[in-house]
Amino acid sequence: MSQVRTRFAPSPTGYLHVGGARTAIFNWLFARSHGGQFLLRIEDTDTERSGEDMVAAIIAGMRWLSLDWDEEIVHQSARLDIYQKHLDELLAAGKAYKCFCSKETLDRKRRSAADKKKDFRYRDERTCYHLSSAEIAGLEAQNAPCAIRLKVPESGETAFEDEVYGRIVVRHTQLDDLIIRRSDGFPTYHFAVVVDDHLMRITHVIRGEDHLSNTPKHVLLYNAFAWSVPTFAHVPLILGPDKRRLSKRHGATAVGQYETSGYMPEALRNFLSLLGWAPGEDREILTLDELVREFSLTGISKKSAVFDERKLEWMNCQYIMQLSLGQLYDLALPRLQEAGFLPDSPSDQERSYVMRILELLQPRLKRLNEVDERSAYFFSEPTQYDEKSVSKLWTKPGVLEQLTRLYSDLASMDEFTIDAIEGVVRRLAEELEVGAGKVIQPLRLALTGGSVSPGIFEVMTLMGQETVLSRIRRAMEYIEKNHLQAV
């Protein structure tokens, strides 16, 4: 069997979106699991809608997901002469013909057919197909714009075997003479895709299910050239929560958005792999190697899948917890620097301080972009106290005395270690005959500005005795100033 070659062929009319990314992942996985090649092709024949910045964004997205490709990137816009050559071939063989009908004329005919509740099919009249060579020459002499259509057989059917959906058959009466070159000289998608897939020696075309209905047209084109047809595998579409095709209306659809909102590429890749495909086992957290090992076309589902961001978030959480502290530090560093918590080149001391913070935060992070707000109080005094927590925790009678005691007890400590602090706090709670939580929560509010944080004793050792004391004092001042304690 010949070498497996797959490709991902996005059109740069937008950023790399998760649906495209999923298709790319499947192609990549399939190629890698067969020791084959994975190629990248930019389908930029629609010059109006394509942009260089989009190409760059797509490439960045691919890199971020570690989807490396083999060989040079193919740009369709640079292959116009190749398409023209193949067009001429079809024209010469009488398998395609020039069509001088204007878009306006066609639209009008389509509308009037629709009014009569009928389908418009160009092939029923084939106006331009019946033009004499003299007429064609005349039109061309006037430089009349013309498109090129493929001549589709009027009877019979075209079938192909899809690896996911099985045998697909379409009667030729359902098809029209499709345009394969626009009047502006650019090939249409259907034509370019077939020519390129053949020339790039693609063996397996893995793409979205929205192309399932288009594939018979492509098969017809392969046949017209007498080329062998590749294996097709169409993958189900990705839907939004409302079961409609995933689009910008649903929020984040671009891979880059997931990067900035703190998702790890490994998590997104893992999640996307499992959308419309399942390995034969129950495990869901799979490494790249495992994915490569397990991936197969037969595991692909026929049913479109809803993109569930909650599950992605959970998966991201799993990946964050697997990180070593050093890795987590590297990922958090730019975000902490941007927040102004760390200088451009942190000292060793700063680095180890942050690592200890991250150790506490690690199981609590769903997304990497939460690190700055969750760690803010380690870098600066709380600028304000959470209002609800204040009214819940600092209005209770005795809180001021509690904090006063805490202050003096903590101030007299020599060793500000986790165990020692815990001992002091618990002893105080016992003495006051209250649960430890009753002492800890008001304290937590004083130190962090809120009622949620990692274990308070860990937080305190990290902050250091001096900071802890000054924050307690500041909290007491706040309580007094605002007359929170009932008189």
Next chain:
RNA sequence: GGCGCAUUCGUCUAGUGGUCUAGGACGCCGGCCUCUCACGCCGGUAACACGGGUUCGACUCCCGUAUGCGCUACCA
């Protein structure tokens, strides 16, 4: 409208005629742990779209209905 495709818990899915009183995961609910939150652990909730066949037997096969999606462009 025509053609194509699909239809298992809210969501992702396992399941290829009997092992299914339908399994796992996310979510949700309850509990444990506990200084809050998170992690972790334990338990619970919840599905074969509907109707006909075929068969000794159907989630699994066939037909129809419904619903959804896709294609029906000189977009890709």
